Each structure stands twice: as structure tokens, then as C-alpha cells.
Amino acid sequence: MKNLKFFSRILFVFVLVFAFSFNCFAYSISDYSPVDDIISNNASNEVIMDIMSSPSLLTLSEPNYNDFEPSALPWVDMPSYVQEIAYTSVPNLYGSSTYLSDVPFLAVLVTNTYIRVVAGYNLCLGRFYSISNGVTTRGMTYLCSFSNLGSSKYTVCYSADYNVDLSIKVPWHSVEPTDYGSNGYIKRFQGLGLMTNATFDLYLYGANYGKEGSVSQFSVSGGDGYQSMHVAQNSNGFASGRYILYPDDFTSAYFQSFTPKSLTQIEAETQKGIWDSIKSIPDLISDKLKGLFIPEEGYFSEYFNNLQTFFSEKLGFLVYPFDFIITFLNKYLNIGEGDGTLHLPDFEIMNVKIFNQTDFNLKNAMSSFLGEYYNIYFSFVDFIILVGLVNLALKKFNSITGGNNE
Amino acid sequence: MIIESILNLLYRVITLVFGLLPNIPSFEGFENSVDTVLNVIFNNVDLLSCFIRPSSIKLVIPLLIIIINFDKIYKLAMFIIRKIPMLNVN
Numbered sequence: 235m236k237n238l239k240f241f242s243r244i245l246f247v248f249v250l251v252f253a254f255s256f257n258c259f260a261y262s263i264s265d266y267s268p269v270d271d272i273i274s275n276n277a278s279n280e281v282i283m284d285i286m287s288s289p290s291l292l293t294l295s296e297p298n299y300n301d302f303e304p305s306a307l308p309w310v311d312m313p314s315y316v317q318e319i320a321y322t323s324v325p326n327l328y329g330s331s332t333y334l335s336d337v338p339f340l341a342v343l344v345t346n347t348y349i350r351v352v353a354g355y356n357l358c359l360g361r362f363y364s365i366s367n368g369v370t371t372r373g374m375t376y377l378c379s380f381s382n383l384g385s386s387k388y389t390v391c392y393s394a395d396y397n398v399d400l401s402i403k404v405p406w407h408s409v410e411p412t413d414y415g416s417n418g419y420i421k422r423f424q425g426l427g428l429m430t431n432a433t434f435d436l437y438l439y440g441a442n443y444g445k446e447g448s449v450s451q452f453s454v455s456g457g458d459g460y461q462s463m464h465v466a467q468n469s470n471g472f473a474s475g476r477y478i479l480y481p482d483d484f485t486s487a488y489f490q491s492f493t494p495k496s497l498t499q500i501e502a503e504t505q506k507g508i509w510d511s512i513k514s515i516p517d518l519i520s521d522k523l524k525g526l527f528i529p530e531e532g533y534f535s536e537y538f539n540n541l542q543t544f545f546s547e548k549l550g551f552l553v554y555p556f557d558f559i560i561t562f563l564n565k566y567l568n569i570g571e572g573d574g575t576l577h578l579p580d581f582e583i584m585n586v587k588i589f590n591q592t593d594f595n596l597k598n599a600m601s602s603f604l605g606e607y608y609n610i611y612f613s614f615v616d617f618i619i620l621v622g623l624v625n626l627a628l629k630k631f632n633s634i635t636g637g638n639n640e
Numbered sequence: 641m642i643i644e645s646i647l648n649l650l651y652r653v654i655t656l657v658f659g660l661l662p663n664i665p666s667f668e669g670f671e672n673s674v675d676t677v678l679n680v681i682f683n684n685v686d687l688l689s690c691f692i693r694p695s696s697i698k699l700v701i702p703l704l705i706i707i708i709n710f711d712k713i714y715k716l717a718m719f720i721i722r723k724i725p726m727l728n729v730n
Contacts, residue, residue: 525641526641526642527641527642527643528643529641529643529644529647530644533644537647537651540651541651541654544654544655544658545658546666547663548658548659548661548663548664549658549664550663550664550665550666550667551664551665551666551667551670551671552664553666554666554667554671558674558678561675561678562678565678565682566682566698566701567698569682569685569694569697569698570694571689571693571694571695573686574686574687574689574690575686575687576684576686576687578680578684579676579679579680579683581676581680582672582676583673583676584669584673585669596687596690597686597689597690600690612692612693615691615692615693615696616693616696619692619696619700623700623703623704623707626704626707626708627707627710630707630708630710630711631710633711634710634711634714
């Protein structure tokens, strides 16, 4: 019996000590917050996934040709270097998967006929000019409405073995009115963003392109192959340069020209990518080793939170005194410069409401009453406290040394 | 991964061992009441800041505790010092 009592006491003490030490530790790391990931990449990926998975974004509605009058729009001569690229470089792009990024700009990539348009998931190997009913031309510039493809879902590719499941976002009829100015537009342009490995010189026209507020800044950052883009307007009322634009009324906006990357540039980037991959091998190894010994971010926080929850449920009121002490200390340490508001929350005892919440800003009242003297008052209080502390310290010293304070 | 495995194992052991014990009830009503009082106090430190700078409060209270208990600190220090024979302090 005596031994039983002894062991029960030991067990009780052990539980108390364990709970206390655990609580201390758990609280000490409870403020641990892993560094937030830069979300831009994730955000971009998220949007792209949305594009790829959302049926609404993969659906093109029929264009309203009443709203689209190319002949009535102002035209700008394509820069000579664009023509040159169109005639010489573009055929070389044929079959190069690197140029996947350029494909959706079928709407503007025109003069050479090696690009193919695929309806649905079936290859439609007709060359670009073979769907001439869907192509409007003027000089070096072509506009394609894709209205005769017989499907609301398009896949674009420019080689038979490269079938890209990606909708063409033909601006003047792929944008729903409800998307105007909303994330829907950004998503749609993220769709275009998939092809932004190329540098674009976009000339944009639209009934509302000149309106103030009809052009917004648009930027895509983060993942590889994405460029930050912005929108601007020149004094002639149309946007030009390296832009993406979304006017209020997209029914009469389109891209007129673009400049793809040169093959040399792409090759250089590919080589650079290979070299970067080789260089990253040591980092990968060290990351793996690190992962072997160092837990993931947030692991400890979650771990001790789980333990804390477990012990709170298990040990009930035994844990509460430690919770109380630690909460008290935390609150004490987090005391900040308040605004002097008397804040009385709803006060309840045993589910009985004593009074309702009340606020009164006393500090403002005192500050306006005392003016500059308020700061002097604070300094005076500090001085009084200091004197009191020194006095107390002297007395204490005397009591310890028996009055001999020399 | 290694540390995670060890900690996970430890967690399982702890939950297993303590899982054998019955759940001790918590005094939820009492705890809520104390928390409410605590919240009332600390939420109204703002009010105290009308009269004393909060930074002064944060500084003074630990100092006060140290000064008041300085005799105990002194005794503890002397106890340790006396244990060092080289110092020869009686």
C-alpha cells in the first residue's frame, strides 16, 4: 500500500513535469512560422491549371461579326522586321516543340502556311490558308476567326506529332461579357501567357481601346517561360509595343503582328538550360541530403500542436495551469503601445452575460485635454518610478548587507 | 526524413502510453471564466497606457521582481560561490 502511494505520487509528479515541459516547449515553438513561399509561381500554375481544366475557358462562343468590322478599323503597317521574320524564320519553326509558345498566336502569325489548326482532338492538317474562310487578310496581316471549324473547342499544333490541348483564345469572341475586368480576363491572358516565350509586338485595336480605364496592367511572373507584361496606350489611341490589352469591349480587338524569337536565341536558351541543369546537380544532392535530416517546414509546428492538442484532451485541467502561466506571460510580453481605448468585451460568467461590449478612447480625451503637457506627464511618471525603484533597491541592499552599504 | 521518423515514432509511443490512462476532465467553465478575466485585464492595458507608458511597465515589473527577491538571488549566488574552494569565501 505504501509502495502504491509512493508510485502514484511519482507518476503524478512525472505527469505534471512532463506536461509543463511539453507546454513550455510547445509554446516556445508555437510562434514558429515557416517562411511563406513566394506565391507567384503557385498562383500562375493555379491559374493555368484552371485554364486547362475549366470547361468554360475551353469553350469559344460564336463571334458576333456585326461587332467586328476590320475594314473600319485603323490599320498600321507592319514593321519591316516582322515581315522579314514572317517570310524567313517562321517556316523554320515548323516542328519545333520549343515554339509551342507561339502557336496560339495563329491569330496573328500568318504569312507562312505551315501552321495547322486542329479542331477538337482530331488533327486537321489543312494548312492555314485552307481555312481561308476563317481568315481575314490585309497586306501582311491576317486575322482568323476560326468560325468555320465546326467546333467550339480548338487545339493548335504545327506539327503532326505535337498535339497541344490548348484552346485558342480568339479575343473578339472568346471573352464573355461577365469576364470584363475580372479575373476571367487574367485567366484568359494566362492562357496567352502560355505562349509568351516569344516577344510580341502587339498592335491592338478596339472600339473601346482608347477609353481610360479600359486598359489595365497585366503581369505574369514566376515560372519559367513567363514574361511580365504591361499595357499602355499611345496618344493615337491604340496600344502598341510589348503589350497585352483587354479593352472593355473585346469584340473588336485583335492582334495584328508579332515578333517571334529567333532560332539562335532559342538554341542559346536551350544550351543554357542544359548547362543550368548540370550545375544544379550538386544543389539537388544537397537538397536530398538536407531532406534526409531536416524535417520539412512546418513539421515541428504541426507536430507539437498535435501533441499539445492530445495532452489537452488527455490531461484536462492538469494542463490548464501551465497554459494559464504561458498565456499570461505571452500576453504580458506582447503588451504594445495602445491607443488608450477602454475596451470591455461581452462579459460572461458561466454563460450568463453580465454586460455588453463597450469602447471609450480615454487616451485621445486626455491628449486633447493636456496637449503637450501629456508627454511631460509621462516623463514625470517615469522619473517617479525610477526614483521608487532606486529607493527600493537601496533598502533591499541595506537589508542584505545589514545596513552597511559602504 | 530520419528525424521525422523518430519523432513520429515518439509521438506514437507517447499517444500509446498516455492513451492507456483515462481522460482527465477539464474545467471548461472555470477556464473560460479565467480566460475572460485575463482578456479583460490585458485588453485594457490600453487604458493603463493613458497613465503610464506600456514600455515602462514592461521594464519596471521584471526589475521590481528582481529587486524584491534580490535577497534570495544573493543567497543563491553566495551558496554557489562558497562551494568554490579557491575563492575561500565563508
